[in-house]
Amino acid sequence: MxxxxxALREELNCESALTIGGIGISESVVVTWIIMAVVLVxxxxxxxxxxxxxxxxxxxxxxxxxxxxxxxxxxxxxPEGKQYAAYLTSVLLYLGIANLIGIFGFKPPTKDMNVTxxxxxxxxxxxxxxxxxxxxxxxWFKSFAEPIALIAPINVLELxxxxxxxxxxxxxxxLGAFVIMELIEYIVPVGVPVVFSMYFxxxxxxxxxxxxxxLTGLFMKEAxx
Amino acid sequence: xxxxLIAIGAGIAVLTGIGAGVGIGIATSKATEAVxxxxxxxxxxxxxxxxxxxxxxxxxxxGFVIGLLIIILLS
Amino acid sequence: xxxxxxxxxxxxxxxxxxxxxIKKFLFKPVNNIxxxxxxxxxxxxxxxxxAKLEAGQQKEKYEALKNGIQDExxxxxxxxxxxxxxAYQQIVEEANRKAGQIIDDSKKTAELEHTKMVxxxxxxxxxxxxxxxxxxxxxxENNSELxxxxxxxxxxxxxxxx
Numbered sequence: 001m002x003x004x005x006x007a008l009r010e011e012l013n014c015e016s017a018l019t020i021g022g023i024g025i026s027e028s029v030v031v032t033w034i035i036m037a038v039v040l041v042x043x044x045x046x047x048x049x050x051x052x053x054x055x056x057x058x059x060x061x062x063x064x065x066x067x068x069x070x071x072x073x074x075x076x077x078x079p080e081g082k083q084y085a086a087y088l089t090s091v092l093l094y095l096g097i098a099n100l101i102g103i104f105g106f107k108p109p110t111k112d113m114n115v116t117x118x119x120x121x122x123x124x125x126x127x128x129x130x131x132x133x134x135x136x137x138x139x140w141f142k143s144f145a146e147p148i149a150l151i152a153p154i155n156v157l158e159l160x161x162x163x164x165x166x167x168x169x170x171x172x173x174x175l176g177a178f179v180i181m182e183l184i185e186y187i188v189p190v191g192v193p194v195v196f197s198m199y200f201x202x203x204x205x206x207x208x209x210x211x212x213x214x215l216t217g218l219f220m221k222e223a224x225x
Numbered sequence: 226x227x228x229x230l231i232a233i234g235a236g237i238a239v240l241t242g243i244g245a246g247v248g249i250g251i252a253t254s255k256a257t258e259a260v261x262x263x264x265x266x267x268x269x270x271x272x273x274x275x276x277x278x279x280x281x282x283x284x285x286x287x288g289f290v291i292g293l294l295i296i297i298l299l300s
Numbered sequence: 301x302x303x304x305x306x307x308x309x310x311x312x313x314x315x316x317x318x319x320x321x322i323k324k325f326l327f328k329p330v331n332n333i334x335x336x337x338x339x340x341x342x343x344x345x346x347x348x349x350x351a352k353l354e355a356g357q358q359k360e361k362y363e364a365l366k367n368g369i370q371d372e373x374x375x376x377x378x379x380x381x382x383x384x385x386x387a388y389q390q391i392v393e394e395a396n397r398k399a400g401q402i403i404d405d406s407k408k409t410a411e412l413e414h415t416k417m418v419x420x421x422x423x424x425x426x427x428x429x430x431x432x433x434x435x436x437x438x439x440x441e442n443n444s445e446l447x448x449x450x451x452x453x454x455x456x457x458x459x460x461x462x
Contacts (some may be wrong), residue, residue: 032318053337114305
């Protein structure tokens, strides 16, 4: 059993993949680079010769994928938050790929708390920016004292709680799925992990990506009201 | 002694799963009722159920993270 | 796993770059092409509408033209009929006139002939009378016989004349 714990701890540690000038760049960042490069190349190839008339199967599929992804975020944000839909769509795409990349043998970047924390910080900045942009600075400050001035501290505390919750939810889900998968693979290396991977890697990963984007969109909508 | 306490602490932290389980159970039962009442809205209800379950599950996840933190940081 | 360090900053930068890249190289071209297609479809609809309108106009024009042709035809027909009638009238009148003339002419000739005949008959009668008188002068008796002869001769000559 001690062996299992040791193996688990080894897996859970995020090693620095490479060091440049004394700064350790973690594995998650490298995996993110790989994702970025692959998706960039893929999108460059896929969007190379798009046709207005008589699109091919590949183009139809691409258009379908892009419009449905944008449809998800635009549906969450509503008409007044359309300008932020592109960011949320890109985050959705990134999270989807990042959560699924465990299938290909990479460590999912979202298992590293740096990534989820970065996402959460960007989310809270975007949420508050949307609020300020919509209401103006004065009304934004006033909105902390709503509905009554007494709960203003709680509202201020929410600035921390919201991103923390977003960050921890994503991180915990991915980490939990990862740990369970590691355990299963430790016990039964062949066959069974594929079935569980269906749930923990694919289903749960996509759901969590959606939940993250959904909650960010919901908070933004709330901030814009 | 020390490891025993750590194990107990981690176990208590994981009890948050109870809340998540009850919550998801209630959500599912209501969703089933809703589908029985309005079978044509099944797609929408399924989406909402998945979303609600994912949100309710978060509490269990918090417990899990705390348990993990206790084990890793204290041992 | 649970430490926050400089990689947080890297990740934020990564995410911003990712957002820009995705927006520029994936969403923009795809959305552009969709917008272009929608525009093209819209344009085609407009063109179809235009063509329909033009076809309607053409049809109206054609209809008007057809009506004009009908009118013209009617007019021409009417004119031709009138012309024909006038010509007919003229011809008939001419014929009537000619016929009248012919009749007049023949009447005149007949009259002339008649007068000629009468004058000849007179001449004949005169000569007969003369001859009869001369005969009577020769044979004074049987006067009745003489009259009879005269009458027969006159009748014969009359018959021969006519």
